[in-house]
Amino acid sequence: FEIIGAPIFDEKNMLKGAVIVLYDITELKKLEAMRKDFVANVSHELKTPITSIRGFAETLLDDNNLHDVDTAKQFLSIINEESKRLQMLIQDLLSLSKLEKDDSKIELATVHFTELVDEVMPVINQQAENNGITLHVESGENIEFKAEHSGVKQVMINLLVNAISYTPKGGGVTLLAEELEEYIHLQVSDTGIGIPKESLPRIFERFYRVDKARSRNTGGTGLGLAIVKHIVELHQGKIEVESEVNVGTTFHVYFPKR
């Protein structure tokens, strides 16, 4: 508790009483701890690729290693990959910080599901093909609703990329859209590795990963679902997840139709 007090005087300037205010700062302290955790996490996430970039660059600068073209190429490709990871991380951090600004507002406009699919699919198809995953899209006719186009697109991309990344070769990913009475329901399901029950409540936290090594390998920043949740909540929508280990995962997103 934080305590603030002040005397109260009457009209003759005689002490009449006092007012004491007790502030419950548990919530503030919690927020402060979360902020510190976040800074520590970001620093760690930034440090890992930079350490690797510097290490390989320094080794390359050593003349002996420059003459071996194959080794040099291998080191350069690692430097390239790690720079890409840094870039993605910074992009995601910027998206998140924009979304978290208190005055963050969304510009609602009519969003057509088919247009979104046309924009999202070229990127996603390529990734699915590279990973040996079959993609299906199922949708009701003429699905449209009021939302922020770029936000809904980001939600779809993040969920689809995850579904593809966490599904072994030969599996399938399905995107479904349907109109409910008050909501538009988007569903992304996969036949992948699934998420253990105890991890389900935590997957929307920034930097939480079920398996750190696997997430790094698939190029994840650990921020994708935190961004998704923010966008959905800015729309006053809902997000739910069901999953079974080694069977698959389904994310349900509900956007109010308005």
Ligand code: ADP
């Ligand atoms: P990342 O960049 O690590 O994928 P996300 O915020 O997108 O970060 O997801 C957080 C974690 O949730 C992932 O590291 C992964 O463990 C788990 N996850 C997300 N989507 C799926 C999915 N479709 N199948 C299995 N696990 C998933």
